[in-house]
Amino acid sequence: MTANESTTVATADDLLQLENQVCFALAVASRSVISLYRPILEPLGLTHPQYLVMLALWQHSPRSVKDLGGALQLEPATLSPLLKRLETAGLVRRDRSRLDERVLDVSLTTAGRELRTQAEAIPHRVMNELRMDTEHLTQLREMLHAVIGAATTAPAVTGVDPL
Secondary structure (H helix, E strand, O other): OOOOOOOOOOOOOOOOOHHHOHHHHHHHHHHHHHHHHHHHHHHHOOOHHHHHHHHHHHHOOOEEHHHHHHHHOOOHHHHHHHHHHHHHOOOEEEEEOOOOOOOEEEEEOHHHHHHHHHHOOHHHHHHHHHOOOHHHHHHHHHHHHHHHHHHHHOOOOOOOOOO
């Protein structure tokens, strides 16, 4: 090491340590949990994003593409291919609204409604895989919703250090 080089020793409270990054923990947790869903959803013929669309439609169908995108917090460019694949699989139908031809409504087919019965076991299987009970997962979900709310209402990054 030359005289101009220095070594930085990371401490437990170092804000730049990878392990201390909220974004890192969220990214790894997200990938890990979604990977648990893959083998559970495969027999249903669904990917995780398709499962989320189906959850939204099982909650309320028919609904407009715009409403569905809002519920899922997805852009139309992301949602449209998902809907096309679900329609090809015979689980949903896309039709122009009778009230406004500019609106595209998405509704469940009979097969899509029937798939819900098979999907009812998914949350329990995921809880078993995670080895976490309903109380802990409810607390986690509430904390994540708080993070989502804070992140979506945070002022734009201005380059000014708020500390």
